Amino acid sequence: QKEVEQNSGPLSVPEGAIASLNCTYSDRGSQSFFWYRQYSGKSPELIMFIYSNGDKEDGRFTAQLNKASQYVSLLIRDSQPSDSATYLCAVSNSGYALNFGKGTSLLVTP
Amino acid sequence: DAGVTQSPTHLIKTRGQHVTLRCSPISGHKSVSWYQQVLGQGPQFIFQYYEKEERGRGNFPDRFSARQFPNYSSELNVNALLLGDSALYLCASSFSGGGSETQYFGPGTRLLVL
Numbered sequence: 087q088k089e090v091e092q093n094s095g096p097l098s099v100p101e102g103a104i105a106s107l108n109c110t111y112s113d114r115g116s117q118s119f120f121w122y123r124q125y126s127g128k129s130p131e132l133i134m135f136i137y138s139n140g141d142k143e144d145g146r147f148t149a150q151l152n153k154a155s156q157y158v159s160l161l162i163r164d165s166q167p168s169d170s171a172t173y174l175c176a177v178s179n180s181g182y183a184l185n186f187g188k189g190t191s192l193l194v195t196p
Numbered sequence: 197d198a199g200v201t202q203s204p205t206h207l208i209k210t211r212g213q214h215v216t217l218r219c220s221p222i223s224g225h226k227s228v229s230w231y232q233q234v235l236g237q238g239p240q241f242i243f244q245y246y247e248k249e250e251r252g253r254g255n256f257p258d259r260f261s262a263r264q265f266p267n268y269s270s271e272l273n274v275n276a277l278l279l280g281d282s283a284l285y286l287c288a289s290s291f292s293g294g295g296s297e298t299q300y301f302g303p304g305t306r307l308l309v310l
Contacts, residue, residue, distance in 0.1 A: 090238075118296045129286055129301045130239065137296060174238050182229070182252050182293045186238030 088113040090177050092187035100195055105162040107190050109175030112156065119151055119158045120176040120184065130174055134160070165194045198223065200289045200302030208308045209277050217272045217305045219287030225300075227251075227293030228270040230262055231286040233304075239286055245270055246293045282309045 089112040099105045107121075118137055122130035136142045136149040136158065148161040158177075162169055172189040201220045209215050221228050227246040231239035241254035245264035264270045274281055284306050288299035 120298065122301075129284075129304045132298055132300065135298055176238075178296070182227075182244045182246075183241035183254060184229075184231075184239070184288075184299060185241070188236070188238050 088116075088177075088179075088185055090175055090185050090187040092173075092175050092190045094188055095191040096193050097190055098193045098195060099165050101165060101167060103165050103194075105165045105169065105192055105194070107160040107162070107173050107175075107192065109158045109160075109177075109187055110156055111158070111175075111177045111185075113177065113179055113185075114153075114156065115179045116153075116156075116177045118178040119149070120178070121147075121149060121160045122174040122176060124172045124174055124189065126171075133173075162192075165192075167194045167196055170194050200287055200300055202285075202287050202302040202305050204305060205303065206306045206308075208310065210310050211277055211279060213277050213309075214273065214275050215277060215307060217274075217285050217287075217307075218269065219272070219289075219302060220267075220269045221287075221289035222300060225289040225291050226268050227290045227297075228264055228268065229288040229290070229293065229299055230270070230272045231288060231301075232256070233284040233286055235283075242272070244293050251293060277309045279309050282307055 121133045175187040176184040229244040230242040233239040243262045244251045287302045290297040
C-alpha cells in the first residue's frame with residue numbers, strides 16, 4: 087500500500103502567523119501533488135497543485151516539493167480564522183487515482 | 197458554469213439494501229472518479245471512468261459497481277449495504293482523468309446505513 091502521511095493535528099496558529107502543513111509519501115513514482123482544503127461537513131476544495139521540485143506560490147499559499155526527500159508542504163501566510171479547516175495532501179503517480187493522506191486539522195485563533 | 201453535481205445529498209438505508217448515487221461532471225469534462233470518505237479519514241479511491249470505460253478500480257469489494265453514460269454522467273451502485281458503508285461519497289470530475297490532471301470534487305452524498 088503506497089502511503090501518504092500527514093500529522094493529524096490539530097495545528098493551532100494565531101491569526102496573522104504562518105501555518106506550515108507537511109506531507110510525506112512513499113511511492114517514488116509519484117508525479118503530481120495536490121493540496122485540498124475541506125471544511126467540516128463539506129467536500130474537498132482544491133488549493134494548489136505542484137509537479138516540479140521547488141516552490142510554487144499562489145496568493146497567501148506556497149507549496150513546496152522535494153522529490154528526493156519525498157516531502158511536500160503547504161505554507162499559509164497571514165493565516166485567517168477562515169483558514170481553519172482540514173488540509174488534505176493528495177498524491178498521484180502516472181495513473182489516475184489520487185492517494186490521500188488523512189488530513190491535518192488547522193485551527194487559526196483570533 | 198456549474199460545477200460537479202451529485203444527488204441525492206443525503207440518504208438513509210438499512211443493511212442489505214441497495215443504493216444508487218449519481219454524478220454529473222463539469223461541462224467539457226469526460227472523466228468521473230468516485231471516492232469514499234469515512235469520518236476522520238482522507239478520501240479513498242473507488243473507480244474512475246473515462247469515455248464510458250472503467251479505467252481503474254480501488255480496493256473495494258464487488259458490491260460496488262459504477263457506470264458512465266454517453267453524456268459523461270455517472271452512477272455508483274452499492275449492493276448488500278453494510279454498516280461500514282456509511283460514509284461521504286464523493287464524485288470528482290476531470291477532463292481526461294490523467295494523473296497530472298486536477299480533479300474537482302462535487303458536494304458529495306452522505307450515506308448512513310442503519
